[in-house]
Amino acid sequence: MTWSSFWKYLRQHWIGLFGAFLSTLAAAYFNVQIPVSIGSITSVITTMVNAGEAITFKEYWERIKEPALRFAFVVASQAAASFATISMLSHVMEGVAAKLRHDLFDAVQRQDIEFFEFHRTGELSKRINQDVQELKSDAKKLLNSGIKAVAQTAGVVQVLYGISPTLTASLGVGVGGIVLIGTVIGKMLKKHSIQANRESSACQNHSYESLSNIKTVRAFSAEDKHLESYDELGEIATSSARKLGYGIGIFQGLTNLALNGLVGGTVILGGSMVGSNQLSGGDLMAFLAAVQMLQKSLATVSQMLTVYMKMKIAGDQVFQFISLEPGRTVAEQDGKRIPHYKLIGNISFDDVDFSYATRPDDPVLKKFNLQMSSHKVIALVGASGNGKSTIASLLARMYDPSGGKITVDGVDIRNLDPKWLRGELIGYVGQEPALFTGTVADNIRYGKPDASDLEIEDAARRANCHHFISSLKDGYFTKVAERGSSLSGGQKQRIAIARAIIKNPEILIFDEATSALDNESEAVVQKAIEENFKNRMVLIIAHRLSTVKKAVQDIIHVVEGGKIVESGNHEELMRKRGVYFNLQNQQSSK
Ligand SMILES: Nc1ncnc2c1ncn2[C@@H]1O[C@H](COP(=O)(O)OP(=O)(O)OP(=O)(O)O)[C@@H](O)[C@H]1O
Ligand SMILES: [Mg+2]
Structure with a gap:
C-alpha cells in the first residue's frame, strides 16, 4: 500500500482529520495533567495534615477550592477531548471506508471477464468488505492511540532532556537499537501475516462455494466431505494465524524485555553519574519516574507498529485492485455508436483466433469466419464443447479475440462504445440466466x-x-x-427472455435460452420472438435440434471444432448427409 494513495482518501476529510489530530493532542495533554492536578490536591491535604489543627469545612473548601476546580476542569476537558477525538475520527474513517468500498467495487466490477476467471468471488468479496473494514479500524487505532502515544513520548522526552541531556542521549541510543531490531522482526511478521491472510481467503472461498451450491452438495450427500476439506483449509489457516500470534507475542515480549532493560540500565548509568556528582539523587529519581512513563508510551507505540503492519497488509489488498484501470472490454475509450438510421446490423467474424486466458494453449477458435446478415433468424448448432457459446460471448465482447476481428456493419467492435454495444445493440440470454x-x-x-x-x-x-x-x-x-x-x-x-425482449435490441442472442422449457412453451416463445424481431437478427444457439427445427430459420450453421463446417436450411443440410444429418439421427434415435 502506498501512503500517497491512502492519503488521497484521507485528504478529502482534512478538516475532520485535523480536528481529530488537535483533540488527540489535547487529550494527551490533559492526560498528563490529571496526575499533576491530583498532586496539587494531595499537597494541600498533606500541608493540612502536617499542620495538625482542626479546621471547618468552609476553611477546608477555601484551601482546596482552587486545585479542586482545576482538577474538575482538567478531567472535564479530557473527557470532552476524548469524545471529540473518537467521534471525529469515526466520522472521518466511516466516510473513507465507504468511499473505498465504492471505488473498489467499481474498479472490480469494471474488469474484463478474464479477471473473474483468475480471482474467485470469495476473495473479491473479502477484499471489498473485510479488508476495507480492517484498514479502517487499524487506521482509526493508529490515528487515535498512535498520535497520543507519540505525543506523550515527545512530552516525556522533553522532561527527560530537561533533567539530564547525557542520560537522555544514552537512552536514545538504546531505544534506537530496539526500534532497529523491531523493524527486522516486523518484516518477518509481515510475511506470516500475508500468508495468514491468503489462507483465510481460501477458507472463505471454500465456504462460499459450498454454500452457494448447497443443492449439489445435498444431492451427493457430500456435507461431510465439504466439512473435511473446509477443516483442512481451516487447519492450515489456523496454524498460520497461530504462528503469527506467537510471532507477535515474541515481538511484544522482546520489546518489554528491552524497555525494562533500559530502565535498569538507566539506573545503573544514572547511579554512576550520581556517584561522580554529575547528577543529584533527586534528579535521578525524577528521571526514573519519567522513564517509566516513557516506557508505557513506547509500549503503546510498539503495539501500534503491529497495528500498522496489519493495516498495511489490508491496505495492499485494497489498493492493489482499486487502482486497476477498467478492462479493455469495458472501458468507454472513444467508442463509436452507430446511429440508428445508419444501422443495418450485419455481422462478420474475420479470421478470428481465440483461446481462454485460463487455458492459453487450448485454442477454441482458429481462423474462424462467419458472416451473418441482418433481418434473419440464424441458428448455430453443434455438439457440446465445440465453441458455440464462445462465439456468442465474443460477439457480446465479453472477451477480445487474439487474432482477426469481429465487425458490425464493417466497424470493428473494439472501436464501438462497449456500453452501447451491450446496452443497446445486443441482447444476450445466456445458458444459465441469473436473477x-x-x-x-x-x-x-x-x-x-x-x-x-x-x-x-x-x-x-x-x-x-x-x-x-x-x-x-x-x-x-x-x-x-x-x-x-x-x-x-x-x-x-x-423471465430472462422477457427481460431481453423488453430491452428491444437490434441483435438478440439466445444461448440455449429455452433449453429448460417443454416443447409447447418453447414453441410459444419462439413464435413470439420471431414476430417481435422480424426486422432484426436473432441468433439461436442450440444443441437440441428440435429447438432449431421449430423456428423458421433462415440459415443454420453447424459448428464443429471451432469451425463452421456446414451451412444451409434444414432440408439442405439433411440432404448433405454430413455432420448435421448425423447429429439429427443421433438425437432422434435417443
Ligand atoms: N471460461 C472458460 N475458460 C476456459 N475454457 C473455456 C471456458 N468456457 C469454455 N471453455 C472451453 O471452450 C470450449 C468451447 O466451449 P463453449 O462453451 O463455447 O462450447 P459450446 O459449443 O457452447 O458447448 P455447449 O453446447 O455444451 O454449451 C470448450 O472446450 C470449453 O471447455
Ligand atoms: Mg454453450
Whole structure:
C-alpha cells in the first residue's frame, strides 16, 4: 500500500482529520495533567495534615477550592477531548471506508471477464468488505492511540532532556537499537501475516462455494466431505494465524524485555553519574519516574507498529485492485455508436483466433469466419464443447479475440462504445440466466429501467410467462429468492427472455435460452420472438435440434471444432448427409 494513495482518501476529510489530530493532542495533554492536578490536591491535604489543627469545612473548601476546580476542569476537558477525538475520527474513517468500498467495487466490477476467471468471488468479496473494514479500524487505532502515544513520548522526552541531556542521549541510543531490531522482526511478521491472510481467503472461498451450491452438495450427500476439506483449509489457516500470534507475542515480549532493560540500565548509568556528582539523587529519581512513563508510551507505540503492519497488509489488498484501470472490454475509450438510421446490423467474424486466458494453449477458435446478415433468424448448432457459446460471448465482447476481428456493419467492435454495444445493440440470454434479489417485475425491468408496468406485462406475455407470474400470490411483486432459487428452471429462463425482449435490441442472442422449457412453451416463445424481431437478427444457439427445427430459420450453421463446417436450411443440410444429418439421427434415435 502506498501512503500517497491512502492519503488521497484521507485528504478529502482534512478538516475532520485535523480536528481529530488537535483533540488527540489535547487529550494527551490533559492526560498528563490529571496526575499533576491530583498532586496539587494531595499537597494541600498533606500541608493540612502536617499542620495538625482542626479546621471547618468552609476553611477546608477555601484551601482546596482552587486545585479542586482545576482538577474538575482538567478531567472535564479530557473527557470532552476524548469524545471529540473518537467521534471525529469515526466520522472521518466511516466516510473513507465507504468511499473505498465504492471505488473498489467499481474498479472490480469494471474488469474484463478474464479477471473473474483468475480471482474467485470469495476473495473479491473479502477484499471489498473485510479488508476495507480492517484498514479502517487499524487506521482509526493508529490515528487515535498512535498520535497520543507519540505525543506523550515527545512530552516525556522533553522532561527527560530537561533533567539530564547525557542520560537522555544514552537512552536514545538504546531505544534506537530496539526500534532497529523491531523493524527486522516486523518484516518477518509481515510475511506470516500475508500468508495468514491468503489462507483465510481460501477458507472463505471454500465456504462460499459450498454454500452457494448447497443443492449439489445435498444431492451427493457430500456435507461431510465439504466439512473435511473446509477443516483442512481451516487447519492450515489456523496454524498460520497461530504462528503469527506467537510471532507477535515474541515481538511484544522482546520489546518489554528491552524497555525494562533500559530502565535498569538507566539506573545503573544514572547511579554512576550520581556517584561522580554529575547528577543529584533527586534528579535521578525524577528521571526514573519519567522513564517509566516513557516506557508505557513506547509500549503503546510498539503495539501500534503491529497495528500498522496489519493495516498495511489490508491496505495492499485494497489498493492493489482499486487502482486497476477498467478492462479493455469495458472501458468507454472513444467508442463509436452507430446511429440508428445508419444501422443495418450485419455481422462478420474475420479470421478470428481465440483461446481462454485460463487455458492459453487450448485454442477454441482458429481462423474462424462467419458472416451473418441482418433481418434473419440464424441458428448455430453443434455438439457440446465445440465453441458455440464462445462465439456468442465474443460477439457480446465479453472477451477480445487474439487474432482477426469481429465487425458490425464493417466497424470493428473494439472501436464501438462497449456500453452501447451491450446496452443497446445486443441482447444476450445466456445458458444459465441469473436473477437478482428483488421482485419478478424488477427482474424484467432490469432490461429497461424506465419500463412501465404495462410494458413489463407485455414482455412477459411474449415470453410466455405472464400466466405463471399472475398465478403467484403476489403476482409481479413476488420476491425472487437469492439467484432465483425460488423459481423453476423454465420459469427463470422465461423471465430472462422477457427481460431481453423488453430491452428491444437490434441483435438478440439466445444461448440455449429455452433449453429448460417443454416443447409447447418453447414453441410459444419462439413464435413470439420471431414476430417481435422480424426486422432484426436473432441468433439461436442450440444443441437440441428440435429447438432449431421449430423456428423458421433462415440459415443454420453447424459448428464443429471451432469451425463452421456446414451451412444451409434444414432440408439442405439433411440432404448433405454430413455432420448435421448425423447429429439429427443421433438425437432422434435417443
Ligand atoms: N471460461 C472458460 N475458460 C476456459 N475454457 C473455456 C471456458 N468456457 C469454455 N471453455 C472451453 O471452450 C470450449 C468451447 O466451449 P463453449 O462453451 O463455447 O462450447 P459450446 O459449443 O457452447 O458447448 P455447449 O453446447 O455444451 O454449451 C470448450 O472446450 C470449453 O471447455
Ligand atoms: Mg454453450
